[in-house]
Amino acid sequence: MLVLERLNKTYPPTEGQSRGVALEPALTDLSIDIGQGEFFTLLGPSGCGKTTTLQSIAGLEHPTTGRITMDGRKVFCSDTQTVVPSNKRKLGMVFQSYAIWPHMTVFENVAFPLVHGRGGCPRNEVRQKVMSALDRVGLRDFADRPAPYLSGGQQQRVALARALVDEPSIMLLDEPLSNLDAKLRDSMRVELRELVKSVGATTIYVTHDQTEALSMSDRIALLNKGRLEQLGTPDEIYNNPRTAFVAQFVGRSNILPGQIIDVSGDRCTIQLGFGVVTCPAPKLAARGERVGLMVRPHGIVVNSAKSDAPNVFTGAISHISFTGEFLDIQVAVGSEVLRVFVSSYASHRVGEQVTVQLPVDRCVALPDQG
Numbered sequence: 001m002l003v004l005e006r007l008n009k010t011y012p013p014t015e016g017q018s019r020g021v022a023l024e025p026a027l028t029d030l031s032i033d034i035g036q037g038e039f040f041t042l043l044g045p046s047g048c049g050k051t052t053t054l055q056s057i058a059g060l061e062h063p064t065t066g067r068i069t070m071d072g073r074k075v076f077c078s079d080t081q082t083v084v085p086s087n088k089r090k091l092g093m094v095f096q097s098y099a100i101w102p103h104m105t106v107f108e109n110v111a112f113p114l115v116h117g118r119g120g121c122p123r124n125e126v127r128q129k130v131m132s133a134l135d136r137v138g139l140r141d142f143a144d145r146p147a148p149y150l151s152g153g154q155q156q157r158v159a160l161a162r163a164l165v166d167e168p169s170i171m172l173l174d175e176p177l178s179n180l181d182a183k184l185r186d187s188m189r190v191e192l193r194e195l196v197k198s199v200g201a202t203t204i205y206v207t208h209d210q211t212e213a214l215s216m217s218d219r220i221a222l223l224n225k226g227r228l229e230q231l232g233t234p235d236e237i238y239n240n241p242r243t244a245f246v247a248q249f250v251g252r253s254n255i256l257p258g259q260i261i262d263v264s265g266d267r268c269t270i271q272l273g274f275g276v277v278t279c280p281a282p283k284l285a286a287r288g289e290r291v292g293l294m295v296r297p298h299g300i301v302v303n304s305a306k307s308d309a310p311n312v313f314t315g316a317i318s319h320i321s322f323t324g325e326f327l328d329i330q331v332a333v334g335s336e337v338l339r340v341f342v343s344s345y346a347s348h349r350v351g352e353q354v355t356v357q358l359p360v361d362r363c364v365a366l367p368d369q370g
């Protein structure tokens with residue numbers, strides 16, 4: 001539905017930047033194919049190129065090279081110098097700063113794209129469309145209220161209603177929840193996803209918040225320095241990270257240096273500093289290869305391994321933090337320290353000898369990146 005092909009973007013030097021110095025590209029060979037009605041998230045640290053990608057889709061920024069197709073229609077192509085202007089791309093946009101107009105009522109704000117946008121919307125239809133959009137976001141009774149006399153969450157809903165009112169086929173959302181307090185953000189996540197799903201819009205969502213990305217998205221593209229680091233469902237990204245960067249950016253992880261000593265079928269054996277573990281074999285695994293063995297802190301099992309279970313080691317608890325929801329424990333095993341999350345109802349003490357099990361299917365061998 002929305003296809004990005006080999007997008008490259010290098011911004012011209014800003015004032016103060018030396019013209020002779022090669023600039024880091026904001027995007028490098030970015031190719032993504034997004035399905036109709038999909039909730040698709042661009043995730044990554046500050047400066048990785050999320051906004052540049054979104055703005056390129058919006059037509060507010062133009063890639064240096066590449067091609068963008070929407071619903072089979074080419075809206076940007078550097079080869080043919082095609083640039084369809086932003087207002088002809090049938091998009092709805094919501095930004096972090098709600099950008100609603102303070103001198104207008106809620107109704108006038110939502111009606112704005114119909115009255116001043118692509119045009120041609122008859123008056124009686126404007127009323128019906130605005131009220132239906134306000135209905136969707138639960139603000140029908142607020143239509144006549146001046147926009148500033150609303151809470152942050154309500155203002156964000158006005159921005160959403162305004163983005164939806166012209167029935168866009170693509171919704172672009174740039175960190176739309178980041179100005180809301182934590183509790184409201186939690187409830188708005190569910191509401192926002194259901195809302196865009198109910199209108200059938202394809203949604204491109206930008207965030208640097210991994211919890212938001214995991215809980216809302218059908219698929220996630222994790223960007224790193226303008227390149228696509230991994231693309232997959234939340235489950236794939238979280239449970240099968242392909243690089244240490246992904247494992248560390250999304251969730252907490254233990255990454256232990258090791259070396260593959262054997263490969264047999266879909267399993268491999270890895271020599272770690274404190275022993276040997278069995279692990280699903282990565283693609284093209286080769287004996288002798290250096291890897292990082294990744295296991296999530298809540299994937300490790302403490303003190304309940306059967307005696308013949310694989311990947312069981314003995315260690316001593318060196319530190320315990322009570323977080324309320326779980327105990328964050330450090331277990332010294334050989335010269336490594338494993339971070340382990342266990343139930344906050346468990347009782348442990350510093351210095352206690354424990355067994356830790358790294359269940360085979362929770363271990364991931366990552367390429368060694370030095």
Ligand SMILES: Nc1ncnc2c1ncn2[C@@H]1O[C@H](COP(=O)(O)OP(=O)(O)OP(=O)(O)O)[C@@H](O)[C@H]1O
Pocket residue numbers: 011012014025026044045046047048049050051052053208
């Ligand atoms: N108008 C601009 N002129 C020059 N460089 C820019 C411009 N906009 C972005 N950049 C640079 O391009 C790179 C990607 O920026 P971008 O805003 O796309 O990242 P981002 O992932 O959205 O970051 P953030 O999460 O901080 O908003 C950064 O190195 C940034 O400094």
